[in-house]
Amino acid sequence: MRETTVVERVFAEFEADALTSFRPPGVADAQRRLRQRRRRRGLLAGLTALLVGGPAGAFALAGGQTDPRPTPTPVVSVSPQRKFMERQIIVNGVPSTLTDIRFVDGRVGWALLGTCEPTADQVSGDCVRTLARTTDGGQSWRYASWSDATGPAQLLAVDADTAAVRSERVYRWTQDGGVTLVSLRLTDLPDVVRRSMATRSGLYIGCPGAKEPGAVPVTCTRSQVRRVGGGALPRQPALTLQPDNGGLFEGGDGRLWVVSTEGDGVAVATSDDQGESWLRLPTVAGPATLSVSPDGRGVWLLGEDRSRMVWRLVGDRWQQRGGLPDDTSQAAALDADTLVVTSAYGGLGFWTGGRYTDVPELREPLRRDRDDQDAGVDVLPDGTIAVRQSSALILGTGRGTDRTWVRIS
Template sequence: MRDVALEEVFAEFEANARTTLQPPGTHDAQQRVRDRRRRRRGLLASAAALLLASPAGAFAIAGRNADRHEPAPTESPAPRLVERKIGLPQGVGVLVDLRFVNARHGWALFDTCGTTAPPEGLDCRLTFARTTDGGTVWTMSGRPPTQRPGSYLLPLDDRTLTVVMDDGYYVTTDGGTTFTTYPFSSPPPVTQQAKATASGFVIGCPSAGGVPGVNCERRQLERIGSGAVQPQPPVALTQESTGGLIEGGDGRLWLSVRERDKLSVLVSADKAATWRLLPAIEGAHQLMVSPDGRDAWLTTVAESEFGTASLKDVWRLAGDRWEPGPGLPDDTRTAAAVNGGILAVTGAYGGFGFWVAGRYVDAPELRAATLPGTDSPDEPSIQVLPDDTVVVSRTAAAIIGTGSGTTRTWTRIS
């Protein structure tokens, strides 16, 4: 660039000076400058020819040209799976349950007996631990007064936990320092809240005093602390009907009830005061709602010739009607809605990925971690937490996916 500029200056100078009186020696000086410039151009041309004749030179020239016009493309680091072990002292037993309430807060349960009954006269020792930083550091908690095998965790938040055993509920509200015992017939509000929606709505059984999860002929929609909702939703809630209750982050309630081959979906935008019945989709099996409440989906189930069931067709709610979309990938076992109009799906052979605008985006870094092994034949399940964290669970291990959309950081905790 500097040589070109000098040439323009000299050309302009020569044009202006042709008709003027030149000092002695000017013509000779200009001739010497022109001769030196021609020799320098020859040297540069020879050097360029040598460079272009070699592969390294070609890359150098290409790199220089790319820098001049646009930056060379750079590849982002390949996604990877971070492994974290729950570091507790030896002798605490095996990990039998692991639950997260959001990306940072989770609970773990260790049991010296596992899922088998201990020998007569020998009690199992349960050990609880919790994390507040996404699983990097785990702190041991206290122990309930009774310890039995087959227990599982029902967390509400980072300090409130219900341990469900075969003789009742054991509840801590101080991070596991102390526990209080409650019978099955009288669960405390925090236990009910752990089974309810964010605003405290739950489908209960009136004959059992509103205890959620109890089988009964007739069920009803209740709100913890307020009793039965009046009026009740305009749909039959019976023991034969199956479905669920979901509350999105926007406050809307979604009620799905399936009888035989018909799935009825109702939505309420005023805390169950009124309901809107959505059109029915023949063969619909599952309702999914994103954590922020903006997207609702329906899927159907197809059974293979070997008797295994897979999710197949999918619809997305647009206004007051369901819009069909391309079918899910073959052998999709489970699916869950994440924010942004995306479904997270698991496959029959350990695959995991996202269904985005009708196409499948694989997450190969999770395949080895979710593939069932000979020591654990169960398939992974998927859950999306209220903060849009994806949790892929298998036995007593969990893979936590934080971030948004398909761009996530994955951490396997076991």
């Protein structure tokens, strides 16, 4: 499942962020910025998020009071029968540091490595970047490198064969798994890459007059659901879509979900005919996050206030299902019954029917004193759980809560 928001601002933010950081604006990273902004100002005005490669996940929409400091939540531990493994990306003698890693499913992933300093004015023959691909879950990697690099870079993982790296001046992209790289100007982004910034059927939220997702930013006071290469949909959802306050999701079952803030609540509209008609669902009060499972059957609203209340969509109504643990950092829908949850103190577990079950083997790898950043969690289209920890990635493959975990760094 892919999700998209106001892509134009994402790329505008990238230009600004590029001066000091090369981390791409994935959902987990965007939500982390959201929480930091909320703690600073006490009020969340909105967030633009972009998820390339299509994992399921959550999009925070409405603001509220600053959350109190969470307290550790009692957990139900399962027997440590699952496995945890470590894998390192080795590219045959190429000196480099992992700067980003993105998987499109449990086996296929892309990694960006380099020796470049993250400064905007560096032009050096010693600055080498490497784009690597794996098709066996990180056990082996094929790569291509180039030396005429400058400044920070952004990795866009499209599918098993296609990826792009955006630097300050050009795109380099491949359609053959990294065997060959083609350089293009920033204004010549290939359609296949533009479509990766939209839902699987090519829809995105953008301003009237926007050429495509990822094009030059267009300022507007009201956004639309648009189709790559086709303009705005004739019928729009009955929601107020403004820059930074809306998100678009497409589940594996083909249903569309548009979500936006309205006053102090969250409004959601859905379509099962590719936008020919829309059904508006009841508004839920308070700040919340929408999360849709990869198969499209699990649709949830996750409260962002003190209550951490959870609503699950049943028919065309939201039903309260209790609350998430008080120390929840991020959560994502695994299926129609289960959420995968990361803790602000480190660790990960599964939430089903109001009961949280800890994953013991992830307590140490996700311990906060090892990494001062919250761990971001997404669910990839094939159901693989992806936990982002700084520049490393932990993959959880398997079914339901029975998972094998691999940390790739």
